[in-house]
Amino acid sequence: MDFVTPEYYKIFLPIVVILVLFVGRQKRDLQILVMLAMSYIFFWLASGWHVILLLTSTIVDWTAGKKIHSSSDRKHRKRWLIGSLTINLGLLAIFKYLDFLIETWNLASLRFDGAPELDTFGLLLPVGISFYTFQTMSYTIDIYREKHTPYDKFTDFACYAAFFPQLVAGPIVRSQHFLEQIKDPVSSSPYKFRLGLTLIIYGLAKKLIIADNVAIHVNEIFTEGSNLENIALIWWGSLCFGIQIYCDFSAYTDIALGSAYLIGIELPENFKTPYAARSPQDFWRRWHISLSTWLRDYLYIPLGGSRGGTRVLVISLMGTMLLGGLWHGASWNFVLWGFMHGVLLLCHRVITSSSAIKKSFELAPKISIFAGWMITQYFIFMTWLVFRVEDTTMMLRSLKTFVGIDAYWDYSEFFESLPDVKLMTMGLVLIFVIAHGVSGKLGGFKIWLSKQHSLVWGAICGMIISATFLLRPAETVEFIYFRF
Amino acid sequence: MNITDEDSINFSEVIMSVFIAAFLGMLLSHNFTFSLTDSNLRDSSLMIQSRPLITVEAINTIASDESISIVGTGSSMTFKGLDGKCVAQHMTHESIVYNIAQLSSYPWNDMIHIPRLVNAQPEIVLIEVGPNLLIDLYSENAIENAKFRYKIDTSQQDSSDIGGWIDLIHPELEDFVATNDFHRMELRQEYVTQSIEENLRRIIFNESNARQDWAYGWTPHPESEDWIDYLQTPTFPADRYGFEGMDNSERIDYNETKMDNSASYNPKINSYGYSVIEYEISALVENDISVILIGLPHHPSSIDFVPQGKWDSVNQTMSNFAQIEGVTVFNQIWEPGWIDDHFYDRNHLDDEGRIEFCNRLAPVIDEVLSGRD
Structure with missing residues (x-):
């Protein structure tokens, strides 16, 4: 599913609007849960099992954010930051760049006798990985820099990481910008x-x-x-x-x-x-x-x-x-x-x-x-x-x-x-x-x-x-x- | 009119504005889709031939015709073999014989016009039966052609055209059959950009892809005075006599390879084509419209190359349907007297062949009409 699929307008978006604005009216936590669930459904329809990667990235940055914030030990904080960046960039490297590196190696190996030719993995690029990875990384980095505090609730953070309108191709949203919007129950105005x-x-x-x-x-x-x-x-x-x-x-x-x-x-x-x-x-x-x-x-x-x-x-x-x-x-x-x-x-x-x-x-x-x-x-x-x-x-x-x-x-x-x-x-x-x-x-x-x-x-x-x-x-x- | 204060908009206004946008969007889309494409489809500027567009309007003309109407349907074999005016002239009953057959048409293309044809109430419908039609929807070409025909035809139809044929549509082709106004508009929309391009070319460069009125493939406008004539005797391809200009050894080689192996020459009694013809016949005879099953002749040198028993299912089909009351068989496939000069190529008649076919068909139609009296 994407934004030119008719089902997005006929089914998906109306369901989200009804559930968030009417069923979940004034019930902030329910609204967050609905947006989170619908975002994961959207991602699953767009990219299938790659939803696991999104979940992994979310859990890693949620945990890292909490650990960094709760610790006053600089080394400990840095270790968590490096760990988070390694996992995020590692997933990005594997799914987006590994085959490219192998192909580049194979091309270069033609110039050297005896250099082995490697098989590519044929990995499919998970939809939106570059966008949500940058988004969740900025969250952890901002906490490390003590610019912001972590989100209180996991569901809030998961919703920020997976929010369906910007999940696949941005815009890359900063965590505080999103948090400001969901502090209170979300509601739309006629305008x-x-x-x-x-x-x-x-x-x-x-x-x-x-x-x-x-x-x-x-x-x-x-x-x-x-x-x-x-x-x-x-x-x-x-x-x-x-x-x-x-x-x-x-x-x-x-x-x-x-x-x-x-x-x-x-x-x-x-x-x-x-x-x-x-x-x-x-x-x-x-x-x-x-x-x-x-x-x-x-x-x-x-x-x-x-x-x-x-x-x-x-x-x-x-x-x-x-x-x-x-x-x-x-x-x-x-x-x-x-x-x-x-x-x-x-x-x-x-x-x-x-x-x-x-x-x-x-x-x-x-x-x-x-x-x-x-x-x-x-x-x-x-x-x-x-x-x-x-x-x-x-x-x-x-x-x-x-x-x-x-x-x-x-x-x-x-x-x-x-x-x-x-x-x-x-x-x-x-x-x-x-x-x-x-x-x-x-x-x-x-x-x-x-x-x-x-x-x-x-x-x-x-x-x-x-x-x-x-x-x-x-x-x-x-x-x-x-x-x- | 301007609202500058965001707060002054309320939800009822939003709903009203959405309604206006949706209504206006639909109205403009519907009008422009058909007005932009109709004339350009008709004058062949968007397609090689504009004949596929005539069927619905042709049947409307038949419906308004108060004389005895005979309608010929089928593939290019019928299209090139049936000269309606010639047949009418050779008949004793005063009637109009229409040829609405289409190039590359199969029974599953023709079936979607049956409800409209029933409403038009002609006296007789000629249905082509041949080895090329008693087959399944097997090739990419046939599928592509079916998609194209369904798009063109169903985009011109309305809800009264929906009939028993809907259950016979091949699952792969369901998306190309419009059953509501929105879908009809969607199918026609595919030609809008080409149409705009054609109109811009005419305005800016004074150039056009439209065919001239003398060309094969051209069709007159339904309101023009040529229309009724065209529906009886369409513009046929120029005569070329014989077997596609092949010499004897080329013909033998062609027949040996094509007549024996070609997938379209493997007629089957349990084929998709058979079921569709069965539907067409029952829908027509149930509504008191007589049916003549016509088998068009093949070039005599090709017939000799048909392996023994390979076309038995054609004969079997004819005899099965002949049992139904209201159905007459006019099978020329095995009849003698067809010679090289009658043919345009291996399976299409030319000028002389059309006259011969007309001479043989006219008395059969007369007999059926007499039977109805």
């Missing part, structure tokens, strides 16, 4: 309920109309046998993938936030019009915010951050971005993607510190801002090629074409290479670009809509529902971040 519905409708439209339609173009372009020397084709492919991944992932977040709002729980925002970013730093303040802030708080700052001189800055920034890239998946593509973003961030720091650049911003602020936006987005969309194109030869070819090396521009060949439905998809891309630009300037459409009169809300949402139904392609594409 929250409507905001929840708005977010769900909006998310489904983004996913099914835009992400899934442009995905058809992306898949057609980055397939074996495609002519990747045509600049128009590669630029279009990277633009489409950038739009696909944003609409796919932000749609998941919208639906997650909407589902939680229906039962009165507020989850943090994960995106703020990232393609309006004017610098790489700005991009990371707008893209997958819950991950970037997690990486900042638990990796970048502990590694030294920007407070320890140039060397420390380079090490902590590159280390954070490389691990952030690897977090996305067991592939060198993601490591390279993270590396490229690290380089972009470092370059940005160097460039913005130059007096000439500072002066240009003073002399022609609008032009400088526009140039900053153009350059940033050019490189952001270039990095999407590394993220999307798995085959190394194809990826290198695409990158060369993207920057115009050994490449040509042929519009008619580009047009012929696209799938049958091309004009409509181009129209959707244009609509997205305009809407994204307007949203970057004004923002708050979903909140605005949620506050409108019933007729206005009903008419606009009715039209969005209808457009979603009409314009979705025949095949629904799985959420990209399910793989992570």
Whole structure:
């Protein structure tokens, strides 16, 4: 089950809303139990027996949190922290990275005589493991740092770790944020309920109309046998993938936030019009915010951050971005993607510190801002090629074409290479670009809509529902971040 | 109209707004789904042929026709073999003979139109029976074709079309048979994006995938003056005479491999096709509609290669159903007189073959009609 499965809306979500808001009304503990049980059912339907891993992670961090908090012995506390991190990262390493390491070893072993070739385990990646592992780890680390105290009840903590809207693909929620929401019996207000519905409708439209339609173009372009020397084709492919991944992932977040709002729980925002970013730093303040802030708080700052001189800055920034890239998946593509973003961030720091650049911003602020936006987005969309194109030869070819090396521009060949439905998809891309630009300037459409009169809300949402139904392609594409 | 204060929204307003959104969403979706796809499906811009779309409207036309109606159903063999106008001209009874057979059609495709056909009350329905139809739903191609036909056909139907056939739908294909309005809309929605694309191409580039009116595969609009003519004598493929242009040794090689081994030439008495034809016959005769089982001829050189006894079940089927009152058998499979010039390929008639078939069929229909008088 996921957020595009009809059963989620027909059966699962209504049951949760009824049980939490009506059956469990004003009975906090019952509400927590219901949310916990439904979250485990959701996870079991999405990932089967891997539910055991979630339970293990939950028990380990619950125990570690209690032990760390109850002990004043620094060594004892550290031992529990290391134990918790080892188990969490160990599970992540085994289920997400072990086969990748074996494959890398086997590839490397071809260069050495007599090096043994190892069999992979063929392990299936548990859905959402990267998300809930980071979430529970942050809980234990925060207790170790004495920033927070542990949860009083195991069921509260288990509910935090497994809360179904954000379990599979985030946002990564901090423990105190969640605890604040469940201190008292949860209840929704008419406004929250409507905001929840708005977010769900909006998310489904983004996913099914835009992400899934442009995905058809992306898949057609980055397939074996495609002519990747045509600049128009590669630029279009990277633009489409950038739009696909944003609409796919932000749609998941919208639906997650909407589902939680229906039962009165507020989850943090994960995106703020990232393609309006004017610098790489700005991009990371707008893209997958819950991950970037997690990486900042638990990796970048502990590694030294920007407070320890140039060397420390380079090490902590590159280390954070490389691990952030690897977090996305067991592939060198993601490591390279993270590396490229690290380089972009470092370059940005160097460039913005130059007096000439500072002066240009003073002399022609609008032009400088526009140039900053153009350059940033050019490189952001270039990095999407590394993220999307798995085959190394194809990826290198695409990158060369993207920057115009050994490449040509042929519009008619580009047009012929696209799938049958091309004009409509181009129209959707244009609509997205305009809407994204307007949203970057004004923002708050979903909140605005949620506050409108019933007729206005009903008419606009009715039209969005209808457009979603009409314009979705025949095949629904799985959420990209399910793989992570 | 704007509500700026969050607290001023109450739950009854939320319920009302949800109701408005759901109602408007359904209304717009339903109207746009059918209005966007109908004309483009009809003019073949979304499919190679638009003929699969005609059946429901053809039966509606038959229902409104006050003369004696004879309806031919079946596969491409009937489609290419039955010239309705020719048959009508050779008959003594004044009547209209319709050919609503479809390319690649099987009995399980045709059966879903039986309730509508019963309501249309034609005098006679011709049901094709042949070695290619008394089979099970076995191949990927047949399954894909059945899905396609079910989607196209059931998306045009309404609740009055649901009949005994629903129990005969293959379990693997149930999802492609719409039995309610929402499902009908869902099945048709698959063509919306292609339709929008086609319309954009017409507007921006002045280009279209639609077929010209002379082309094989083209179908006229039900409101056009060509419609009734087309339902009797559809646009047939251009004549090519003989056996797909093969020389003698190629024919022998073809017959040796295909006629003996082909899975579609293994008719069985207990097949899915047989059960479906049984349903069709009983539903029609119970409603006082006569049935003529037609066996279309095969190329004489192919018939010689059918192993002894391999098509016995076809004969057995014909004789089983002939016992039912109201059923007549017109089996040309083994009849002499069919020659090379009658055929388009191994099992489809061409211009001369259609005339020969028409000459032989007309008196049989006359006889059945006389029997009804």
